[in-house]
Amino acid sequence: MFERHKITLLASLAIIYFISARFSSSISPYIYQIILYIGINITLAVGLNLVNGYTGQFSLGHAGFMSVGAYAAATFTNNAGDATLALLKPLGPMVSTSIVFGAALLIGGLAAGATGLLVGIPSLRLKGDYLAIVTLGFGEIIKVVIENVDALGGARGLTVSHPYTNLFWVYATAAVTIYVVLNLVNSTYGRGFLMVRDDEIAAEAMGINTTKYKVLAFTLAAFFAGMAGGLYAHLTQFIYPDGFNFQKSVDIVTMVILGGMGNTWGVVFSASLLTILPEGLRALADWPSLPKWMGGLLGNRMIPYSLMLIVLMLTRPQGLFGGMTLKRKKA
Amino acid sequence: MIEFVQQLINGLSLGAVYALIALGYTMVYGVLRFINFAHGDVFMIGAFAGLYLAPYVMWLWHFSPLLTVVYMLLLLVIAYALLRHPWIALLLAVGLYRGLVALAPPIAKLQDNFPAPSWLGMFVVLATAMVVCAILGVLIEKLAYRPLRNRPRLTVLITAIGVSLFLENFGQYAFGVDPQSFPDLIGDQAINLPAWCGPFTDLTIMESQVLVFAVTIFLLIALRFIVTKTRLGTAMRALSANPVATSLMGVNNDTIISFTFGLGSALAGAAGILISIQQPSVDPLMGLQPGIKAFVAAVLGGIGNIPGAALGGLLLGIIETLVVGYSDELHISPGYRDAIAFLLLILILLFKPTGLLGRVEREKV
Numbered sequence: 001m002f003e004r005h006k007i008t009l010l011a012s013l014a015i016i017y018f019i020s021a022r023f024s025s026s027i028s029p030y031i032y033q034i035i036l037y038i039g040i041n042i043t044l045a046v047g048l049n050l051v052n053g054y055t056g057q058f059s060l061g062h063a064g065f066m067s068v069g070a071y072a073a074a075t076f077t078n079n080a081g082d083a084t085l086a087l088l089k090p091l092g093p094m095v096s097t098s099i100v101f102g103a104a105l106l107i108g109g110l111a112a113g114a115t116g117l118l119v120g121i122p123s124l125r126l127k128g129d130y131l132a133i134v135t136l137g138f139g140e141i142i143k144v145v146i147e148n149v150d151a152l153g154g155a156r157g158l159t160v161s162h163p164y165t166n167l168f169w170v171y172a173t174a175a176v177t178i179y180v181v182l183n184l185v186n187s188t189y190g191r192g193f194l195m196v197r198d199d200e201i202a203a204e205a206m207g208i209n210t211t212k213y214k215v216l217a218f219t220l221a222a223f224f225a226g227m228a229g230g231l232y233a234h235l236t237q238f239i240y241p242d243g244f245n246f247q248k249s250v251d252i253v254t255m256v257i258l259g260g261m262g263n264t265w266g267v268v269f270s271a272s273l274l275t276i277l278p279e280g281l282r283a284l285a286d287w288p289s290l291p292k293w294m295g296g297l298l299g300n301r302m303i304p305y306s307l308m309l310i311v312l313m314l315t316r317p318q319g320l321f322g323g324m325t326l327k328r329k330k331a
Numbered sequence: 332m333i334e335f336v337q338q339l340i341n342g343l344s345l346g347a348v349y350a351l352i353a354l355g356y357t358m359v360y361g362v363l364r365f366i367n368f369a370h371g372d373v374f375m376i377g378a379f380a381g382l383y384l385a386p387y388v389m390w391l392w393h394f395s396p397l398l399t400v401v402y403m404l405l406l407l408v409i410a411y412a413l414l415r416h417p418w419i420a421l422l423l424a425v426g427l428y429r430g431l432v433a434l435a436p437p438i439a440k441l442q443d444n445f446p447a448p449s450w451l452g453m454f455v456v457l458a459t460a461m462v463v464c465a466i467l468g469v470l471i472e473k474l475a476y477r478p479l480r481n482r483p484r485l486t487v488l489i490t491a492i493g494v495s496l497f498l499e500n501f502g503q504y505a506f507g508v509d510p511q512s513f514p515d516l517i518g519d520q521a522i523n524l525p526a527w528c529g530p531f532t533d534l535t536i537m538e539s540q541v542l543v544f545a546v547t548i549f550l551l552i553a554l555r556f557i558v559t560k561t562r563l564g565t566a567m568r569a570l571s572a573n574p575v576a577t578s579l580m581g582v583n584n585d586t587i588i589s590f591t592f593g594l595g596s597a598l599a600g601a602a603g604i605l606i607s608i609q610q611p612s613v614d615p616l617m618g619l620q621p622g623i624k625a626f627v628a629a630v631l632g633g634i635g636n637i638p639g640a641a642l643g644g645l646l647l648g649i650i651e652t653l654v655v656g657y658s659d660e661l662h663i664s665p666g667y668r669d670a671i672a673f674l675l676l677i678l679i680l681l682f683k684p685t686g687l688l689g690r691v692e693r694e695k696v
Contacts, residue, residue, distance in 0.1 A: 058488065060492075123677070126684070128484050128485065129488055132488060134677055134680060137623075137672075138673070140623075140673055141670045141674065144666065144669055144670040147666060148666045250496065253492075300500050300503060305496065309489060309492065309496070310475055313479065313486050313487075313493065314479065314490070317482065
């Protein structure tokens with residue numbers, strides 16, 4: 001099922017590698033950082049879209065899975081990173097770093113995926129509002145647990161010693177995520193996801209194991225969130241439990257909703273837009289001829305965001321690109 | 332034993348606040364079948380209404396009790412107008428506020444020399460916050476939720492999250508991010524228990540704890556009366572049972588839904604004042620945790636069920652206080668305090684999703 005777009009994926013990975021190698025050093029650090037955040041947010045939002053968009057479930061605890069991935073990956077590189085590097089020394093610095101970081105991301109993803117599976121199996125029996133609240137609850141529980149584990153730094157946070165994240169890793173992860181999601185939704189599984197979303201009772205009547213599809217979507221989304229968490233940890237080099245709070249989950253959900261639930265490219269667009277927008281708003285808020293009260297309103301990005309969310313729901317609840325696809329219709 | 336009773340008392344006064352907030356969730360769920368995510372933030376606005384208006388109101392009470400009675404009557408008029416004409420009510424409320432400010436000495440002078448604590452004055456502050464929150468609740472429903480009637484539930488839920496985020500962040504913009512200390516309205520102190528209490532003389536019971544509990548019981552009885560004995564309450568229960576039938580019977584569903592939001596928000600406003608008297612620190616994000624916990628309480632009691640919400644709130648308050656109080660014996664860190672409610676929620680939803688007093692509702696195809 002992963003045959004489609006294989007060439008596209010490989011080609012885009014090559015292009016990302018080329019761009020990363022050629023331009024990384026010539027971009028200003030500020031812009032570079034924003035570009036990296038865009039990639040991380042794309043991974044998060046496209047992954048969550050699998051649950052909230054295609055499968056029609058409403059998860060509000062995605063930041064929790066991101067934090068599991070971030071802490072797992074960071075713990076791996078902090079504790080075993082140097083030893084593994086020394087072991088892999090004969091392979092040269094680039095290959096060995098790549099192996100270590102790739103392994104860290106995978107560990108992050110797997111840890112988050114396992115957590116997603118654990119959370120998903122009981123909670124996905126619930127529907128709609130209840131599921132939203134329970135996932136929110138699990139997100140908070142994960143946060144509180146991390147806050148109380150001393151080995152992870154508790155509420156003080158954890159310093160990540162290796163700044164491995166770069167343009168290649170971020171966009172390679174994003175490309176792989178998009179590739180997997182696009183292939184998945186165009187497969188038998190994708191039909192299952194859509195059917196669960198459109199009419200769960202009908203799906204059950206047709207003999208579809210709805211719980212299986214929901215848990216699969218949830219676990220995969222958690223896996224990608226874990227990878228994104230690993231990237232995030234090795235970019236900021238400092239992670240703390242409160243950075244993965246409810247607000248962060250809502251950020252990701254907003255990206256999915258704005259882009260259009262169940263439209264991967266729409267979500268890619270909105271994730272990019274919503275990452276750049278706060279920076280633009282901040283610049284606008286600092287604009288000297290703007291009245292002071294307006295600067296304050298624009299400076300807190302959540303005020304325009306929340307208004308946007310309300311207006312969007314009132315006028316276009318399917319999101320900017322909801323109900324549209326880039327794919328050509330086949331008879 | 333003494334320690335257990337002490338924890339129980341602390342738990343009850345915390346649970347009373349949860350119960351008041353939970354009632355709003357449960358009533359709105361009863362009529363509209365959706366979770367009003369912004370309810371916890373209405374509670375926060377109630378606390379801030381108290382913070383900003385208490386100096387004026389307390390001053391008014393000390394200045395002239397007669398004028399205060401007039402003020403209370405005007406509040407009643409506003410509450411009455413709210414049912415049919417929320418904008419007029421808002422206008423009246425702004426007018427009343429302007430009048431109050433014009434009458435009272437400047438706020439700087441009031442804050443330096445805060446009016447003496449007074450129980451009756453506190454009740455006027457409580458009524459003020461309830462009216463402010465009722466107006467807010469009705470307007471939120473009118474602007475954000477009413478246009479979405481009959482849309483998918485998820486759309487309304489997302490809107491509610493949007494409203495909640497807006498209130499929190501606009502609150503941060505308007506009130507400042509830092510916690511502010513809430514004035515001591517009643518001159519809170521521990522009650523000296525008489526000697527005949529025997530071993531219980533050692534209990535520390537604050538006046539505020541008694542107040543919170545008494546006010547909650549009073550509001551619960553008042554709510555019970557409104558819901559079961561008045562025409563509006565009857566219409567509310569009928570609407571919850573079958574909205575199509577009520578509209579065929581000549582009930583204006585929109586009015587009843589407005590009324591439900593107003594009533595629930597007023598209770599949240601009262602809870603905002605009561606918790607600020609107990610824990611005198613208010614900040615724009617204070618509604619988040621109590622809001623979610625009160626929701627858990629509503630689910631615990633059976634969402635949509637009014638006595639259930641009250642019971643769930645009290646139970647949750649007691650459970651939370653006991654677990655934190657006996658954290659050493661249970662070998663868990665008190666830092667897990669905020670996780671208790673969520674754990675409880677997950678357990679209820681998995682094993683008894685209808686809650687303690689709720690009914691089974693079958694999904695129709």
